[in-house]
Amino acid sequence: MSVEWVDISNHEKITELGQRVLNEGEISRNEAEWLFQLENQVDIYDLLSWSNRIREHYKGNKIHLCSIVNTKAGGCSENCKFCSQSAAYTTESPKYEFVDSEPVRQAAEEAKDNQVTALGLVAAWKGLSEGPVLDEVCNQIEKLAKSGTVRPDASLGLIKDQVVADRLKKSGLQCYNHNLETSERFFPEVCSTHSFEERIETIQYLKNAGIKICSGGIFGMGETLSDRCDMAFRLKDLKVNVVPINLLNPVEGTPLSERPNIDPMEALKCIACFRLILPRQEIMIAGGRAVNLRDLQSMIFMAGASALMVGNYLTTLNQTVEQDLQMLKDLGLDPDWGNHNFQDQEADSESTECSLEKPCDCN
Numbered sequence: 001m002s003v004e005w006v007d008i009s010n011h012e013k014i015t016e017l018g019q020r021v022l023n024e025g026e027i028s029r030n031e032a033e034w035l036f037q038l039e040n041q042v043d044i045y046d047l048l049s050w051s052n053r054i055r056e057h058y059k060g061n062k063i064h065l066c067s068i069v070n071t072k073a074g075g076c077s078e079n080c081k082f083c084s085q086s087a088a089y090t091t092e093s094p095k096y097e098f099v100d101s102e103p104v105r106q107a108a109e110e111a112k113d114n115q116v117t118a119l120g121l122v123a124a125w126k127g128l129s130e131g132p133v134l135d136e137v138c139n140q141i142e143k144l145a146k147s148g149t150v151r152p153d154a155s156l157g158l159i160k161d162q163v164v165a166d167r168l169k170k171s172g173l174q175c176y177n178h179n180l181e182t183s184e185r186f187f188p189e190v191c192s193t194h195s196f197e198e199r200i201e202t203i204q205y206l207k208n209a210g211i212k213i214c215s216g217g218i219f220g221m222g223e224t225l226s227d228r229c230d231m232a233f234r235l236k237d238l239k240v241n242v243v244p245i246n247l248l249n250p251v252e253g254t255p256l257s258e259r260p261n262i263d264p265m266e267a268l269k270c271i272a273c274f275r276l277i278l279p280r281q282e283i284m285i286a287g288g289r290a291v292n293l294r295d296l297q298s299m300i301f302m303a304g305a306s307a308l309m310v311g312n313y314l315t316t317l318n319q320t321v322e323q324d325l326q327m328l329k330d331l332g333l334d335p336d337w338g339n340h341n342f343q344d345q346e347a348d349s350e351s352t353e354c355s356l357e358k359p360c361d362c363n
Protein backbone atom coordinates (compact mmCIF):
# COMPACT_ATOMS: atom_id res chain seq x y z
CA MET A 1 0.00 0.00 0.00
CA SER A 2 1.46 3.40 -0.95
CA VAL A 3 1.27 6.21 1.57
CA GLU A 4 0.90 9.83 0.46
CA TRP A 5 2.90 12.02 2.84
CA VAL A 6 1.45 15.34 3.88
CA ASP A 7 3.79 18.25 3.22
CA ILE A 8 4.13 19.75 6.71
CA SER A 9 5.92 22.80 5.33
CA ASN A 10 2.80 23.64 3.26
CA HIS A 11 0.64 23.21 6.36
CA GLU A 12 2.89 25.57 8.31
CA LYS A 13 2.95 28.16 5.56
CA ILE A 14 -0.86 28.12 5.09
CA THR A 15 -1.24 28.43 8.88
CA GLU A 16 1.12 31.41 8.97
CA LEU A 17 -0.75 33.23 6.17
CA GLY A 18 -4.19 32.43 7.60
CA GLN A 19 -3.19 33.52 11.09
CA ARG A 20 -1.75 36.76 9.73
CA VAL A 21 -5.03 37.70 7.99
CA LEU A 22 -6.98 36.69 11.08
CA ASN A 23 -4.76 39.10 13.03
CA GLU A 24 -5.83 41.81 10.53
CA GLY A 25 -2.60 41.65 8.54
CA GLU A 26 -2.21 41.20 4.77
CA ILE A 27 -0.73 38.68 2.40
CA SER A 28 1.53 39.74 -0.48
CA ARG A 29 0.95 39.14 -4.20
CA ASN A 30 3.62 36.38 -4.19
CA GLU A 31 2.14 34.67 -1.15
CA ALA A 32 -1.33 34.79 -2.71
CA GLU A 33 0.00 33.37 -5.99
CA TRP A 34 1.48 30.46 -4.00
CA LEU A 35 -1.94 29.77 -2.45
CA PHE A 36 -3.64 29.85 -5.87
CA GLN A 37 -1.11 27.22 -7.08
CA LEU A 38 -1.92 24.70 -4.31
CA GLU A 39 -3.02 21.38 -5.79
CA ASN A 40 -3.03 18.83 -2.99
CA GLN A 41 -6.55 18.25 -1.52
CA VAL A 42 -5.13 18.21 2.02
CA ASP A 43 -3.60 21.66 1.48
CA ILE A 44 -6.83 23.00 -0.02
CA TYR A 45 -8.84 21.80 3.00
CA ASP A 46 -6.25 23.46 5.24
CA LEU A 47 -6.78 26.70 3.33
CA LEU A 48 -10.59 26.36 3.57
CA SER A 49 -10.40 26.05 7.35
CA TRP A 50 -8.62 29.43 7.45
CA SER A 51 -10.91 31.14 4.94
CA ASN A 52 -13.85 30.01 7.09
CA ARG A 53 -12.29 31.41 10.29
CA ILE A 54 -11.48 34.68 8.51
CA ARG A 55 -15.07 35.00 7.23
CA GLU A 56 -16.35 34.36 10.76
CA HIS A 57 -13.92 36.91 12.21
CA TYR A 58 -14.93 39.73 9.85
CA LYS A 59 -18.57 38.86 9.11
CA GLY A 60 -19.82 36.72 11.99
CA ASN A 61 -22.59 34.40 10.82
CA LYS A 62 -24.29 37.02 8.62
CA ILE A 63 -24.84 36.37 4.93
CA HIS A 64 -25.85 39.20 2.64
CA LEU A 65 -28.43 38.22 -0.02
CA CYS A 66 -28.82 40.02 -3.34
CA SER A 67 -31.23 39.63 -6.22
CA ILE A 68 -31.38 41.10 -9.70
CA VAL A 69 -34.08 42.11 -12.14
CA ASN A 70 -33.28 42.34 -15.84
CA THR A 71 -34.73 45.69 -16.90
CA LYS A 72 -33.51 45.56 -20.51
CA ALA A 73 -32.58 42.27 -22.15
CA GLY A 74 -30.55 41.19 -25.17
CA GLY A 75 -29.34 43.06 -28.23
CA CYS A 76 -26.28 44.52 -26.49
CA SER A 77 -23.75 46.23 -28.75
CA GLU A 78 -20.78 44.74 -26.84
CA ASN A 79 -19.13 41.40 -27.64
CA CYS A 80 -18.28 39.94 -24.20
CA LYS A 81 -17.60 36.31 -25.12
CA PHE A 82 -19.32 34.83 -22.06
CA CYS A 83 -22.58 36.73 -22.53
CA SER A 84 -25.73 35.45 -24.18
CA GLN A 85 -27.16 39.00 -24.35
CA SER A 86 -24.62 40.27 -26.88
CA ALA A 87 -26.10 41.05 -30.31
CA ALA A 88 -22.91 39.55 -31.78
CA TYR A 89 -24.07 36.00 -30.96
CA THR A 90 -27.16 33.94 -31.72
CA THR A 91 -28.62 32.62 -28.47
CA GLU A 92 -32.02 31.77 -27.01
CA SER A 93 -31.93 34.66 -24.53
CA PRO A 94 -34.98 36.96 -24.38
CA LYS A 95 -34.86 40.45 -25.87
CA TYR A 96 -36.86 43.44 -24.65
CA GLU A 97 -36.47 47.19 -24.13
CA PHE A 98 -36.32 48.99 -20.76
CA VAL A 99 -39.27 47.79 -18.67
CA ASP A 100 -41.76 50.00 -16.81
CA SER A 101 -41.72 50.18 -13.04
CA GLU A 102 -44.21 47.36 -12.31
CA PRO A 103 -41.83 44.38 -12.84
CA VAL A 104 -39.26 46.19 -10.69
CA ARG A 105 -41.80 46.78 -7.91
CA GLN A 106 -42.85 43.11 -8.03
CA ALA A 107 -39.23 41.92 -7.93
CA ALA A 108 -38.59 44.19 -4.93
CA GLU A 109 -41.59 42.81 -3.02
CA GLU A 110 -40.51 39.24 -3.77
CA ALA A 111 -36.95 40.04 -2.70
CA LYS A 112 -38.12 41.53 0.59
CA ASP A 113 -40.28 38.45 1.32
CA ASN A 114 -37.14 36.33 0.85
CA GLN A 115 -34.97 38.37 3.29
CA VAL A 116 -32.99 39.79 0.38
CA THR A 117 -31.12 43.02 1.24
CA ALA A 118 -30.62 44.52 -2.20
CA LEU A 119 -32.19 44.41 -5.66
CA GLY A 120 -30.01 45.25 -8.65
CA LEU A 121 -31.57 46.80 -11.76
CA VAL A 122 -29.60 45.31 -14.65
CA ALA A 123 -29.59 46.41 -18.29
CA ALA A 124 -27.91 44.83 -21.32
CA TRP A 125 -26.41 47.82 -23.09
CA LYS A 126 -23.02 49.44 -23.43
CA GLY A 127 -23.63 52.13 -20.85
CA LEU A 128 -25.52 55.17 -19.70
CA SER A 129 -25.30 58.77 -20.83
CA GLU A 130 -27.51 61.79 -20.19
CA GLY A 131 -30.92 61.64 -21.88
CA PRO A 132 -34.43 60.16 -21.51
CA VAL A 133 -33.18 56.66 -20.64
CA LEU A 134 -31.13 58.01 -17.73
CA ASP A 135 -34.19 60.02 -16.62
CA GLU A 136 -36.29 56.85 -16.58
CA VAL A 137 -33.59 54.82 -14.78
CA CYS A 138 -33.26 57.54 -12.10
CA ASN A 139 -37.03 57.70 -11.76
CA GLN A 140 -37.24 53.96 -11.09
CA ILE A 141 -34.34 54.00 -8.61
CA GLU A 142 -35.96 56.90 -6.78
CA LYS A 143 -39.28 55.03 -6.54
CA LEU A 144 -37.53 51.94 -5.22
CA ALA A 145 -35.50 53.93 -2.68
CA LYS A 146 -38.64 55.71 -1.43
CA SER A 147 -40.62 52.44 -1.18
CA GLY A 148 -38.17 51.17 1.48
CA THR A 149 -38.61 47.56 0.32
CA VAL A 150 -34.99 46.76 -0.54
CA ARG A 151 -31.75 48.65 -1.11
CA PRO A 152 -31.71 49.85 -4.75
CA ASP A 153 -28.58 48.78 -6.62
CA ALA A 154 -27.86 48.77 -10.34
CA SER A 155 -25.67 47.31 -13.07
CA LEU A 156 -26.05 49.58 -16.07
CA GLY A 157 -22.76 49.37 -17.94
CA LEU A 158 -20.08 51.95 -18.67
CA ILE A 159 -20.27 55.52 -17.39
CA LYS A 160 -18.28 58.20 -19.19
CA ASP A 161 -19.37 61.32 -17.40
CA GLN A 162 -19.30 62.35 -13.73
CA VAL A 163 -22.75 63.97 -14.14
CA VAL A 164 -24.31 60.55 -14.83
CA ALA A 165 -22.80 59.01 -11.67
CA ASP A 166 -23.88 62.04 -9.62
CA ARG A 167 -27.45 61.78 -10.91
CA LEU A 168 -27.60 58.08 -10.00
CA LYS A 169 -26.39 58.92 -6.49
CA LYS A 170 -28.95 61.70 -6.16
CA SER A 171 -31.77 59.36 -7.20
CA GLY A 172 -30.96 57.13 -4.20
CA LEU A 173 -28.63 54.55 -5.72
CA GLN A 174 -26.36 53.06 -3.07
CA CYS A 175 -24.31 50.43 -4.85
CA TYR A 176 -23.37 49.86 -8.52
CA ASN A 177 -22.18 46.60 -10.02
CA HIS A 178 -19.47 46.89 -12.64
CA ASN A 179 -17.27 43.80 -12.89
CA LEU A 180 -13.65 43.85 -13.97
CA GLU A 181 -14.55 40.36 -15.35
CA THR A 182 -10.91 39.17 -15.28
CA SER A 183 -7.32 40.47 -15.18
CA GLU A 184 -6.18 43.43 -17.28
CA ARG A 185 -3.93 41.02 -19.24
CA PHE A 186 -6.75 38.61 -20.15
CA PHE A 187 -9.56 41.14 -20.68
CA PRO A 188 -8.86 41.70 -24.43
CA GLU A 189 -9.36 37.94 -24.94
CA VAL A 190 -12.87 38.31 -23.54
CA CYS A 191 -14.09 41.58 -25.05
CA SER A 192 -12.83 43.85 -27.84
CA THR A 193 -15.59 46.48 -28.05
CA HIS A 194 -14.47 48.34 -24.92
CA SER A 195 -11.34 48.36 -22.80
CA PHE A 196 -10.39 47.36 -19.28
CA GLU A 197 -9.39 50.97 -18.69
CA GLU A 198 -12.94 52.14 -19.50
CA ARG A 199 -14.21 49.79 -16.80
CA ILE A 200 -11.76 51.22 -14.25
CA GLU A 201 -12.81 54.78 -15.22
CA THR A 202 -16.46 53.88 -14.68
CA ILE A 203 -15.66 52.68 -11.17
CA GLN A 204 -13.75 55.90 -10.44
CA TYR A 205 -16.69 58.10 -11.53
CA LEU A 206 -19.01 56.08 -9.28
CA LYS A 207 -16.64 56.32 -6.32
CA ASN A 208 -16.32 60.06 -6.82
CA ALA A 209 -20.12 60.23 -6.58
CA GLY A 210 -20.02 58.32 -3.26
CA ILE A 211 -21.64 55.16 -4.63
CA LYS A 212 -20.47 51.82 -3.19
CA ILE A 213 -18.85 49.48 -5.68
CA CYS A 214 -19.76 45.87 -6.42
CA SER A 215 -17.09 44.51 -8.75
CA GLY A 216 -15.72 41.05 -9.40
CA GLY A 217 -15.46 38.70 -12.30
CA ILE A 218 -15.81 35.26 -13.82
CA PHE A 219 -13.73 32.13 -13.28
CA GLY A 220 -13.45 29.53 -16.02
CA MET A 221 -13.11 31.58 -19.23
CA GLY A 222 -9.60 30.26 -19.98
CA GLU A 223 -7.73 32.67 -17.69
CA THR A 224 -4.74 31.46 -15.67
CA LEU A 225 -4.56 31.22 -11.88
CA SER A 226 -2.25 34.21 -12.04
CA ASP A 227 -4.98 36.19 -13.86
CA ARG A 228 -7.40 35.41 -11.02
CA CYS A 229 -4.80 36.53 -8.50
CA ASP A 230 -4.21 39.77 -10.48
CA MET A 231 -7.94 40.48 -10.55
CA ALA A 232 -8.19 40.03 -6.76
CA PHE A 233 -5.34 42.49 -6.14
CA ARG A 234 -6.79 45.01 -8.61
CA LEU A 235 -10.09 44.86 -6.71
CA LYS A 236 -8.18 45.33 -3.46
CA ASP A 237 -6.41 48.42 -4.90
CA LEU A 238 -9.78 49.82 -6.03
CA LYS A 239 -11.19 49.22 -2.50
CA VAL A 240 -14.43 47.83 -3.86
CA ASN A 241 -17.13 46.86 -1.36
CA VAL A 242 -18.68 43.70 -2.81
CA VAL A 243 -16.84 41.13 -4.93
CA PRO A 244 -19.19 38.95 -6.98
CA ILE A 245 -17.57 35.75 -8.22
CA ASN A 246 -19.27 34.08 -11.16
CA LEU A 247 -18.38 30.59 -12.36
CA LEU A 248 -18.76 30.41 -16.13
CA ASN A 249 -21.93 28.63 -17.20
CA PRO A 250 -21.22 28.23 -20.92
CA VAL A 251 -24.21 29.28 -23.03
CA GLU A 252 -24.83 27.79 -26.47
CA GLY A 253 -24.20 30.29 -29.23
CA THR A 254 -21.51 32.23 -27.34
CA PRO A 255 -17.80 31.83 -28.20
CA LEU A 256 -17.18 30.23 -24.77
CA SER A 257 -19.93 27.61 -25.20
CA GLU A 258 -17.39 24.76 -25.36
CA ARG A 259 -15.46 25.71 -22.22
CA PRO A 260 -15.47 22.89 -19.65
CA ASN A 261 -17.04 23.55 -16.24
CA ILE A 262 -14.60 24.58 -13.54
CA ASP A 263 -13.67 21.83 -11.06
CA PRO A 264 -15.61 22.43 -7.79
CA MET A 265 -12.55 22.12 -5.51
CA GLU A 266 -10.61 24.45 -7.79
CA ALA A 267 -13.42 27.00 -7.55
CA LEU A 268 -13.53 26.70 -3.74
CA LYS A 269 -9.76 27.14 -3.50
CA CYS A 270 -9.91 30.33 -5.59
CA ILE A 271 -12.80 31.72 -3.50
CA ALA A 272 -10.71 31.01 -0.38
CA CYS A 273 -7.73 32.86 -1.89
CA PHE A 274 -10.01 35.86 -2.54
CA ARG A 275 -11.10 35.78 1.14
CA LEU A 276 -7.47 35.93 2.31
CA ILE A 277 -6.69 38.80 -0.09
CA LEU A 278 -9.95 40.69 0.59
CA PRO A 279 -10.83 39.90 4.21
CA ARG A 280 -13.29 42.76 4.81
CA GLN A 281 -15.13 42.75 1.49
CA GLU A 282 -18.39 40.97 0.86
CA ILE A 283 -17.47 38.02 -1.34
CA MET A 284 -20.62 37.09 -3.19
CA ILE A 285 -21.09 33.91 -5.18
CA ALA A 286 -23.24 34.71 -8.18
CA GLY A 287 -23.83 33.07 -11.57
CA GLY A 288 -22.93 29.46 -12.36
CA ARG A 289 -23.04 28.27 -8.74
CA ALA A 290 -25.36 25.27 -9.16
CA VAL A 291 -23.94 23.95 -12.45
CA ASN A 292 -20.28 24.19 -11.43
CA LEU A 293 -20.33 23.36 -7.71
CA ARG A 294 -23.15 20.82 -7.73
CA ASP A 295 -23.21 19.06 -4.29
CA LEU A 296 -20.43 21.29 -2.95
CA GLN A 297 -22.51 24.50 -3.09
CA SER A 298 -22.77 24.82 0.68
CA MET A 299 -18.96 24.77 0.98
CA ILE A 300 -18.72 28.29 -0.49
CA PHE A 301 -19.19 29.70 3.01
CA MET A 302 -16.30 27.62 4.34
CA ALA A 303 -14.32 29.00 1.40
CA GLY A 304 -15.12 32.49 2.70
CA ALA A 305 -18.21 33.65 0.83
CA SER A 306 -20.28 36.13 2.85
CA ALA A 307 -22.92 36.98 0.26
CA LEU A 308 -25.11 35.12 -2.16
CA MET A 309 -26.97 36.03 -5.31
CA VAL A 310 -30.38 34.39 -4.98
CA GLY A 311 -33.24 33.91 -7.42
CA ASN A 312 -32.60 33.32 -11.10
CA TYR A 313 -29.64 34.92 -12.85
CA LEU A 314 -30.00 37.05 -15.96
CA THR A 315 -30.17 34.24 -18.47
CA THR A 316 -29.62 31.02 -16.51
CA LEU A 317 -31.44 29.26 -13.68
CA ASN A 318 -30.43 28.94 -10.05
CA GLN A 319 -31.70 26.68 -7.27
CA THR A 320 -34.82 28.11 -5.59
CA VAL A 321 -34.59 30.81 -2.92
CA GLU A 322 -36.30 28.42 -0.49
CA GLN A 323 -33.49 25.90 -1.02
CA ASP A 324 -30.88 28.63 -0.47
CA LEU A 325 -32.55 29.81 2.75
CA GLN A 326 -32.74 26.22 4.00
CA MET A 327 -29.04 25.73 3.17
CA LEU A 328 -28.16 28.83 5.25
CA LYS A 329 -30.34 27.66 8.14
CA ASP A 330 -28.75 24.20 8.11
CA LEU A 331 -25.29 25.81 8.25
CA GLY A 332 -26.26 28.10 11.15
CA LEU A 333 -25.87 31.19 8.97
CA ASP A 334 -28.15 34.21 9.19
CA PRO A 335 -29.34 36.01 6.03
CA ASP A 336 -30.89 38.88 7.94
CA TRP A 337 -28.67 41.93 7.51
CA GLY A 338 -31.52 44.41 7.87
CA ASN A 339 -30.36 47.47 5.97
CA HIS A 340 -26.80 46.40 5.22
CA ASN A 341 -24.84 49.64 4.94
CA PHE A 342 -21.25 48.44 4.69
CA GLN A 343 -20.35 49.71 8.17
CA ASP A 344 -18.36 46.53 8.73
CA GLN A 345 -16.01 47.73 5.97
CA GLU A 346 -15.45 51.12 7.51
CA ALA A 347 -11.68 50.72 7.84
CA ASP A 348 -11.52 50.36 4.05
CA SER A 349 -14.34 52.58 2.93
CA GLU A 350 -13.12 55.72 4.69
CA SER A 351 -10.47 56.07 2.05
CA THR A 352 -12.57 54.94 -0.94
CA GLU A 353 -13.72 58.34 -2.06
CA CYS A 354 -11.40 60.14 -4.40
CA SER A 355 -11.26 63.86 -3.78
CA LEU A 356 -10.67 64.74 -7.42
CA GLU A 357 -13.51 65.40 -9.83
CA LYS A 358 -12.07 63.31 -12.65
CA PRO A 359 -11.09 59.63 -12.51
CA CYS A 360 -7.47 59.23 -11.52
CA ASP A 361 -4.98 56.60 -10.38
CA CYS A 362 -4.96 57.62 -6.75
CA ASN A 363 -6.76 54.45 -5.67
Ligand code: SF4
Nearest residue numbers: 076078080083086124
Ligand atom coordinates in the same frame (compact mmCIF):
# COMPACT_ATOMS: atom_id res chain seq x y z
S1 SF4 B 1 -21.79 41.49 -20.37
FE1 SF4 B 1 -22.97 43.40 -20.44
S2 SF4 B 1 -21.80 44.71 -21.85
FE2 SF4 B 1 -21.11 42.60 -22.20
S3 SF4 B 1 -22.41 41.83 -23.88
FE3 SF4 B 1 -23.40 41.21 -21.96
S4 SF4 B 1 -24.85 42.85 -21.53
FE4 SF4 B 1 -23.42 43.66 -23.04
